[in-house]
Amino acid sequence: MSLLGVEPVEINAGEFYLRALRSDDRIEDAFAIAEAFADPETQRWLPSFGIDSPEAARAYIGFRGRQWERDVAFSWAICDAVTAELLGDVTLRDVYARDGLAEVTLWTHPRHRGRGVAVTALNAVLPWAFQAAELHRVTYRCGVNNKPSQRVAEKCGFTLEGRLREEKIIDDQREDMLLWSRLATDPTPEQLR
DSSP states (O other): OTTTTTOOOOOOETTTEOOOOOOOOOOOHHHHHHHTTTHHHHHSOOOOTOOOSHHHHHHHHHHHHHHHHHHHEEEEEEEEETTTTEEEEEEEEEEEETEEEEEEEEEEGGGGSSSSHHHHHHHHHHEEEESSSSSEEEEEEEEEEOHHHHHHHHHOEEEEEEEEOOOOOOOOTTEEEEEEEEETTTTOHHHHO
């Protein structure tokens, strides 16, 4: 299935809602994004995308919007349902619609870590990925020393498939990455309990 030309969708995730990243006269996500990417822990695990200012964050927002238009990635701002504050981002990237494949990446703003933001958002995105986008397999990678990210994968029903030796440079050292996957046919986390 091709979603080409489909506008970004909003997803209700209970105390959070997911919407397109925005920088316009009504909503400005650029400052929160720039602040999150200035955080040493965010920098440690994620590529910076060159986000070192609100202006660079606005370019990132535009980039994410163009990816929706081309069907190569689908991203959402994770927001507080009451205050609309940006809490993080979840993205299905490297989308190969023909084969039904994508990889998920996500981050949580430093002020909101430990609240279950990433788990709630990813568990809200996966049904859309498997049903609306008709993906069959979503992968997730994280560093072997990134325990919070590993917990997100586990709580979202991903299966650990293996270790990718020295795949990424973290703290100027080569580090192994863990590869996780979830299939459309896998039980949901609620079914696993």
